[in-house]
Amino acid sequence: MNHDLFENTAAIDPLRIAGVDEAGRGPLAGPVVVAAVILDPARPIIGLDDSKKLAENRRDALALEIRARALAYSVCYVEADEIDRLNILQASLTGMARAVSALQPAPLLALVDGNHLPKDLPCAGRAIIGGDASEPAISAASILAKTMRDARMRELDALYPGYGFSGHKGYPTPAHIESLRRLGPCPEHRRSFAPVRNWMKK
Numbered sequence: 001m002n003h004d005l006f007e008n009t010a011a012i013d014p015l016r017i018a019g020v021d022e023a024g025r026g027p028l029a030g031p032v033v034v035a036a037v038i039l040d041p042a043r044p045i046i047g048l049d050d051s052k053k054l055a056e057n058r059r060d061a062l063a064l065e066i067r068a069r070a071l072a073y074s075v076c077y078v079e080a081d082e083i084d085r086l087n088i089l090q091a092s093l094t095g096m097a098r099a100v101s102a103l104q105p106a107p108l109l110a111l112v113d114g115n116h117l118p119k120d121l122p123c124a125g126r127a128i129i130g131g132d133a134s135e136p137a138i139s140a141a142s143i144l145a146k147t148m149r150d151a152r153m154r155e156l157d158a159l160y161p162g163y164g165f166s167g168h169k170g171y172p173t174p175a176h177i178e179s180l181r182r183l184g185p186c187p188e189h190r191r192s193f194a195p196v197r198n199w200m201k202k
Contacts (some may be wrong), residue, residue: 019137027170034095035144074102
């Protein structure tokens, strides 16, 4: 797909523009979660922003609005074993392509947060550094990805008690590193990430 097909975003029907973002590149455990969202200009959502800048209760409230008011959205989970096979960047890009492909109606343009584009997007694409703070559709995708990943990590906390997944969400906090040292990795840990890989070598 020609990622430079649309030089003027304003010339495209806004109902055919998707925002795409991910959550969970840095954690040692759990999936990377990718969301794609097509907003409906007739049903505006006030307060969209980079999910990292929003309080948890505000993110949760906005996620409900996005699911209710967006023209279309999709969420894709790329699990730890696939992250280990592909590496985290390729796993994230793979999830982006899957999430965009699942949208109905199909978008003509995907606005992707960051500086990388998936090679197999089903439509034209544009990478936007800082897009989760500047493009409302990417902000919406950021919020969906973050809230859905947090929910998954709370589920994993119940399945694998002792790691504290509900608190640190899989990120390499001192408490998480200590629990990994005591308990060893669970099936949701990413074996290719250094702290887990180092434990495996021992």
